[in-house]
Amino acid sequence: MTRILIVDDEETIRLALRKFLRSRGYEVEIAGSGDQALEILDSSSFSLMLCDVRMPGMTGVQVVPQARLRDQDLAIIMLTAVNDAATATEVLSAGASDYLMKPVELADLQQAVDRALQKRTALMEKRRLDELIREEVALRTAELEREKESLRLMSVSIAETLINAMEAKDLYLRGHSQRVAELAGQLAEELGLDESVCEDLRVAGRLHDVGKIGIREAILNKPGSLTAEEFQHVKQHVRIGLEILEPLFHIRQPLKYIEHHHEHWDGAGYPLGLAGEAIPLGARILCAADTFDALTSKRAYRDPLEPMAAIQHLKVDVGKQFDPCVYDALVRVITRRIAAKSATRDSR
Numbered sequence: 001m002t003r004i005l006i007v008d009d010e011e012t013i014r015l016a017l018r019k020f021l022r023s024r025g026y027e028v029e030i031a032g033s034g035d036q037a038l039e040i041l042d043s044s045s046f047s048l049m050l051c052d053v054r055m056p057g058m059t060g061v062q063v064v065p066q067a068r069l070r071d072q073d074l075a076i077i078m079l080t081a082v083n084d085a086a087t088a089t090e091v092l093s094a095g096a097s098d099y100l101m102k103p104v105e106l107a108d109l110q111q112a113v114d115r116a117l118q119k120r121t122a123l124m125e126k127r128r129l130d131e132l133i134r135e136e137v138a139l140r141t142a143e144l145e146r147e148k149e150s151l152r153l154m155s156v157s158i159a160e161t162l163i164n165a166m167e168a169k170d171l172y173l174r175g176h177s178q179r180v181a182e183l184a185g186q187l188a189e190e191l192g193l194d195e196s197v198c199e200d201l202r203v204a205g206r207l208h209d210v211g212k213i214g215i216r217e218a219i220l221n222k223p224g225s226l227t228a229e230e231f232q233h234v235k236q237h238v239r240i241g242l243e244i245l246e247p248l249f250h251i252r253q254p255l256k257y258i259e260h261h262h263e264h265w266d267g268a269g270y271p272l273g274l275a276g277e278a279i280p281l282g283a284r285i286l287c288a289a290d291t292f293d294a295l296t297s298k299r300a301y302r303d304p305l306e307p308m309a310a311i312q313h314l315k316v317d318v319g320k321q322f323d324p325c326v327y328d329a330l331v332r333v334i335t336r337r338i339a340a341k342s343a344t345r346d347s348r
Ligand SMILES: [Fe+2]
Pocket: 208, 209, 237, 261, 262, 290
């Protein structure tokens, strides 16, 4: 049953309105003041409030926002004195949906009640729909995000299969990509980069040398230095890698890092000869991690360097091959690694 609350300081009006509305089938309660009305609203709910504007104590205009706070769906019709246009505007902007001039014509009252209740139903329905749409959109967005993430993971693991195939053939490359990925991720963390950038670097690390699949094995494992022609051939691993990975548009950023992982801080690298901060930071990090891991791994033609010796070895290339900030981060990360390692050794 539709419940209506009548608020008026004049008893005769309260009773007359209640009698009429009850005869029209509504359930009606009455309040003699704003305070009393709010008390009633606190303990039970109504579809509609009819509220006098001029009352001793709290005025009707003051009651409206308070009532709204308690029930945002409450329809409100104000009862105003004749010729009080200013008040009428005021109550409407305070949140009432309509007003009636006193003395109230009962036929007008019925119409106003019908209108207010219809408007209330429509508003509630609209809010419910908005809510539903919001929920649906949130749900679909989350679903899309999940799909995107699983596509990304799938892309990466397919590419990793290639890496594994390649590293399986080459004893000296084995584990290189995984170690570069870990170190590059740690360097990014050390430099305070966002977690998403760290993750992009871990992906880039795992995939950075996929292009070596297109390089002649004899050259990859050649002891000693390469001829100019051979070096030109090795350089192609960047281009070949990008061509292999090109369809993986879900990992755009890691691809950028891979593209530039052989650029040098002083501009002497490849493929574009970018210098300084024109090289994406992720690529500068990847370059340092890659070079460090190459030095500390065994090659066909030389033994691995100890980590600290590798750090010393790389020092001469700070400002040439390496971004000084990235090198400093590398020193900190490797020093910590060594300390952690000797701590576990000591505790054994
Ligand atoms: Fe490379």
